Amino acid sequence: MPCVTDTASLPAGAGENLTHNVQPLLHEIRHALAKLLEDGDGTVIDLRSLPLAPGEEQKLLDELDQGEVTAQIQALGPTEIIETRYPGVWVVVHFNNDNEVVGKFIEVCHIPALLCSQQEDIREGLERLSHHLLEATT
């Protein structure tokens, strides 16, 4: 099981809350949630585009905690999707086949798009099922 958090190379607590970005991020999430409720628009925050000190990301994830849903996708390597204790706030972490993190997002939405079955995949699945049934009958 891949680890969701970065390993801090510094002693525990050393850089904690250094950039002071955790609190603003939580506020941004709050605004996104309010917007989701109001007009249904979702928001995605790319965690890797923000300067965070070692430990800060963990602090943020600790704040958000785990909620009711945990999901795993296997497509081009695993993807871990966790609904936080705030419904509508999801943590999405993409890994490659070597279990290296290739993307880390906070999605504020009813359900992350990636969890939904995709039109093309459904079509292809339908084809496969039809084909399978055809094969079975013949």
Added chain:
Amino acid sequence: MTETELLLWVRGPALQVATVIFLVGVAVRFIEILMLGRQKDLAEARGSALAGGLRTIVTRSVPDRGTIQRSTFNVVAGYVFHVGFFVVLLFFAPHILLFHEVLGLNWPALPTPVIDATTVVTIIALLAVLVHRVLHPVMRFLSRFQDYLAWLVTILPLVTGYLAFHRVGVAPPPTLIAIHILSVELLMVVFPFTKLMHAVTLFMARYYNGAIAGYKGVKS
């Protein structure tokens, strides 16, 4: 010359030359003044010249009330830009690093936002001082070329330092730093030949003033 070559030149040969001109010039002028000497006072002393001199070195930093009232702008703007200049010079972390390297002394730095704000305030004060010099009848009357030159070489390090810190402008950052260092070197070279020398000689001047008065038992 590439930007790195320029930076290396200002940090190397140019700095050496500027340091030599600055220190040789200051030392020469300091000794020139001292060696002119002063006649021993034969009158019976009422107070201590030494104590008076030392006292005035300190007390002359605070203007008398009448001067504050009559020359409020001079006093306020003068104070702001002097204090600002020295705060920025002495308490900006990279500057302390330089002093540490050259003098072996180390002291705590001020937060950079404080330095940043101080720089802006100091630049504004210096601009105001220039406007005042041009507009005020007495100051305009007294001013010579070197007064404007001294002003220019004083404000340049502040402006270039501000630009370098915020990395604004068309030049790449190392060039901005190079220009900043160059402006300081200009200040150093101009220093011994202009009124900028007052930064050194005012201690002598205040001492003599206070000593002359102190000998007579007057607090000047």
Added chain:
Amino acid sequence: MSKDETLGEALRQQGISRRGFLKFCAATASMMALPPSMVPAIAAALEKARRPSVIWLSFQECTGCTESLTRSHSPTVEGLIFDVISLDYHHTLQAASGTAAEAARETAIEENYGKYLLIVDGSIPTANPGYSTIAGVSNVDMLKEVAKGAAAIVAVGSCAAFGGIPHAHPNPTGAVSVSDLVKDKPIINVPGCPPIPVVISGVLLHYLTFGAIPELDSLSRPKAYYGQSIHDRCYRRPFYDKGLFAEGFDDEGAKKGWCLYKLGCKGPTTYNACATTKWNAGTSFPIESGHPCLGCSEPDFWDGGGFYKALSMPTEDISRTAVYAIGAGAAAGVALGALNRAKKAKATKAHEKVTINDLEKGN
């Protein structure tokens, strides 16, 4: 794989689901430092993108840039681009060798003239063309020949972008950058020693996605990655602002993770994405590991006066100069002071007594 296939078709042929493709696009957006809201647009663009022909030339280099890219190659998402571009010539990676390899290059140029992408790593020697040749062709000649038909050039690594270490003083080979030699083609510099792998692939993906070169800074670097300094995005920046510095590599400040400026960190003048993108799949970057930034993505970083000396520090011993200068100044001062005293003594000697009869001006 046919070159006429679109990227979307190619991926689906490899059995990659739409989900997988979307994940790829999300990672790509992140890699290109684009906002996540751009993912649908990226997906739409990539779906239709055609695999471009890429020719990779390596000159005076250490293969570190290729290593950087391939280190995270095959199993990663960014590695996928090697499946979706047509890397027609790369003498480290390609299977062919000798005449066959060179023939592949010539064929690629011929077939894709005016459309292929040229990637260069390494600097080009100009002092003597014999310093570096490939198949008997000097680097200068090969670069000029291949550049002629390229749609754009990506100079990967500080050597290709700025001359790098071969260009460092005294530069015995007369090494120059790509942009020193090629003036008539769009050049994207992706400096770094080596560059961050996702930055290399991000630039290629950008070109692939939008069919145009990204927005560049004054040194032709993509602003998306080189737009901000290490210093501005450094998590240790608050320590700098508070004036808290490590003075050594093992002192209290170092242990507390304070700013490394005094240890020579070039973060304030170095523009790169290390502080956010980080290295080794986002694990860390030099400053996080306790080492000052060397400034490797800046021109002439090797000649900056020392890795452990801040950029504003004197390069020579100024303290000794100061002592000599004060000594010389004092000596000159005493000499001039003596002259002044002599002048004053002369004036005193020349003094004629002023009596009440001398107060009026005579003629």
Added chain:
Amino acid sequence: MSASLQRGINAFKEQIDAPVASFFSSCVRCGLCANACLFHTETGDPKYTPIHKLEPLRRVWQQNYTFWGRFAKALGLSRAVTDDELGEWETLVYDSCTMCGRCSMVCPVGNDIAYMIRKMREGMAAAGHAPEGLIGASQRAVTIGSPMGVKLPALQAQIRHTEQETGLKIPVDVEGAEYMLLLSSMEIMNFPEFIGAIAKILKQAGVSWTIASEAFEATNSGIQIGVSEIAAELVERVVAAAEKLKVKGVISPECGHAYMAIRWEGPNLIGRPYSFRVVHIMELLDELREQGRLKTTGKESQRLTYHDPCQVARRGGVVKQPRNLLNMVAEDFVEMPETGTMNWCCGAGGGVSANERADEIRLKAFNRKKKQLDAIRPDAIVSACSNCRIYLEDGLEEYGMDMPVLSLTETIAEHLAGTEQTGSKE
């Protein structure tokens, strides 16, 4: 040998010392001294900025005693000081400067500008650019013994008159007296009551004193015009008399520059320390007060203020003594807004009063004193300098202000305990 530019420049070169060099090196042309000078504040003319009055001296310093100045001079980049320039500066140095030293208290870099004006006058006088009035005063001081031409018989007449009025013996040429009293010509001519006041006070205190017939004049035109030789000659007369009469001390009377001359410049002018002490009359009276030998009775009910003579207070160091004394006899003593060492000059010191050419600007500058007085509106002004008193009266009259100007010594004498007779007062 007559005065010439060459002699003037030579004198400048002689006069420049380390303090002068440090002062000129430090000036930043901030202009603060302008607002410390009553000749500038009351005219608004920038040319009266104190430091500007020294410009020729500054140039001589720069061209002769700084390495870059020598260099510039050698290259012909700086002009030599000309006789015309000195002529132009004459009014600045003599008419519009009383050497009050207020600018020296204000200069932020610590320049003692008055100290330099004093030195500059040495060169100005040697170059023949001293004002006629001061030349005449100096000539009379040397030849007659008094800048106002007061001769011994005139003093003797005043002594006789005082003796009749007070019934006290005024000692003259008494060998072995404790103190020898000097008098300014102004006191002899304008305020002879001063002699009687002294006689009464010193009698009560039991102090023996005398006037020297060979050296009674306290003033010294030499230091005003700026000729050390003349100043020294005048000091020598006092020293010779004091030594001949074997007095322990010399009393400098109510006169500002006389005190400066005899107390502070004297030993330096003659090149040797005195064998006696010199006290300003205020110092002596305050000492007697402290010792309990000066007792007064009753107080002045009118609102009094004290005008510090520049050379006594700011340049002489006698500040608290007159206040101690005034508090003995004044019920309602008020200080002017700027007082003590920061007091404003009456406008007539430093030889200005002897220079009729300066009358107009002196009276204009008096407006500064008027403003100071307007702020507190006293009934009378007390001072300890006859010159200040005369020109305060002159200024008050010019500005239509009705305010008596009193002598502090005489005011004390009027309230002396145990004397029935009250001194006459104008």
